[in-house]
Amino acid sequence: MSVVYEQTHLDRLESESVQIFREVAATEERPGLLFSGGKDSVVMLHLARKAFWPAPVPFPVMHVDTGQNFDEVLAYRDRTVERYDLQLVVASVQDDIDAGRSHEEYAGAPRNRLQTATLLRGITEQRFGAVFGGARRDEEKARAKERVFSFRDEFGQWDPRNQRPELWSLYNGRHRRGENIRVFPLSNWTELDIWSYIEREGIELPSLYYARPRTVVERDGMLLEVNRFVEPRDGEVPFEAITRFRTVGDATCTGCVESGAATAAEVVAEVAAARITERGATRADDRISEAGMEDRKKEGYF
Template identity: 65%
Template sequence: MRSRRVREAGADVLRRQGLDRHAAAGGEGVLPRQGAFPGAAGRHRLRLPRGLGHARPLGRRLGVRLHVASVEQAIKDGIVVDDGRTPRNRLQIGTLLNAIEEEGYTAAFGGGRRDEEKARAKERVYSHRDEFGQWDPKNQRPELWSLYNGRIHEGEHMRVFPLSNWTELDVWDYIRREAIDIPSIYYAHQRRVFERGGMLFTESEFNPLRDGETVTERTVRFRTVGDLTLTGCLESDADDLDKIIEEVAASRITERGATRGDDKFSEAAMEDRKKEGYF
C-alpha cells in the first residue's frame, strides 16, 4: 500500500468523519510519508456538528490537498436528486462517485473494518469497483498470503481498507498509543436526546419528534458518526480513552449494530448500498 506504484497511480485517502478514518489518517503506522496522497472528505449538512472541523487541520498536518465532496453542492449541481425521503447517506453515493471520476482517482483508502457489519466482513482489503463504481461481492479477488491484486481497467478504481482486520478495540488502543486527536463527540458529554426504535437520537430540527417521544438531557457518547437522523448515541460516562477502552472491551455488539439506523432498514441494507458505490 505504501509502494510508489500505488502513489503514482492516483490514489486518494478517502476520509469521512468516522473514528476509523481518524485512525487511518492520523497515525504514523497506517499511511505513508507526508504528502504521499491527496485527501478527500465527504460532507453534508446533516452531520453531527461536533464531528466536523477535523479534516482541514489534519490535512494541513499531513501535508495533503483536501478535496471536499459536498452533498449539498451535488444537489445544487444536479448530480444527485433530493426527493425529501432519501437519507443523506444514500445521496453520498452519487456525490462520491462523481468526485472520484472528476479527480481521476484510481484508489481510495478508507477505514472500514470487517467486524463492523456482515457486508464488510466479506469485503476484500482491495475492493474492486467497476466503471460504474459498483461492487460485486460474488466477483472478488483472492488475497492469499496477504498478496493484493490492484490491477484495474480504464474507468475502474479500488477501495482499499487497511484496517479490515482490526476491531473497534484495536482502533481505540491505536488512538491511545499514537495520541491521535479525535472529535469530542466520541467522549461522554451532555446532550438533549430522545428515544426511537430502541436508540437515542439527537434533538434537531431535522429530527422532528413523533407522537409519544420526549426530549431529555443525558450523558452520552457516539461510537460511530453519520447522518444525525439515522445515527444514535449511547448512555455512557466514558469521558477519557481509558474508560472508553474498558467500555468497548465489555461490549458484545458492534458500533453499527448498536447505533446506526441506516443498517436496520433490511438484513442487507449495507450490502445494497455498497453494491451501488457506497463507502
C-alpha cells in the same frame, strides 16, 4: 547478547496497514483517502502519515459531505487538514441534489444513502485509481466479504463473487482506465483494536466520541442528540443524559449511547464488554438486512 523484539497485536496490525499504504502508493495511479473525521478515518490518516514520514501524505483526502454533519466533526476535519497541510477535496451531496442527480425523500431526510452517487462523482472527477476507505470486516456481514483490495468496475459497482485472491498478503490492484480499486487498510482491525490504538498513540478525536451531558430525544429505539438537524417531534420529550457516540455519520440518523466513558482508556474498557456493533446500535439506516447492505455496496457504497 542478542535482543529479541516481539511485536504486539497492535504492532502487527499497524505494520500490515502501513505496508498496504506503501503498496498502493508504489503501484496505483492517483490514490485518494476518504476522510470523514470519524474514528476509523482518523486512525487511517494516522497510519498513512506513519507510512510516509517524514515526507507528507502523498495523496489528497476526500470528504463526502452530506450537508448534515455534526459541527464538531467539520471543525475537527478543518483543524486536521490545516495541521498536517493536507490537500482536501470535498464532494457535496447538496451539489448533486441541486443538480437533480440525487433526490431527498423529504426535507431533512437522512442523506447517508445519497452519498453513493456523490462518492462516485468525486472519484471520477478526481480520476482516483485507488481510494482508501476505513471499513472494517467486523462492522457487518456484507463488509466482511470484502478483500483488502476490492475491485470496482467502470460504473463503481462491486461484485462479491468476483473477488481477487490475496494469498500471503499479495494484492492485485490492476485495472483499466475508468475502473478503480477500493482499498481497506483496516480490514483486519476490530472496534476494540481501533480504540486500543487510539489510546496507545494518543490520537485526538472529535469530542462526540467521549461522554458528556447532552440533550437527547428517544426515537426509533435510539437516543438522538438535539441539534440544528434534529428537533423534537410531537410527543417526544427532550431530556439530558450523559452520552457519547460510538460512530459518526449523518446527524439525522446517528444515535448516541448512554455512557460514562470520558477518556480513551474508559472507552476501551466499555467496548471490550460490548456485544452489539457500533453500527447496529447507533445507525438507523444501517439497520437493514445483509442483502440490503450488499445491494448498496454493489451500487458503489463503501
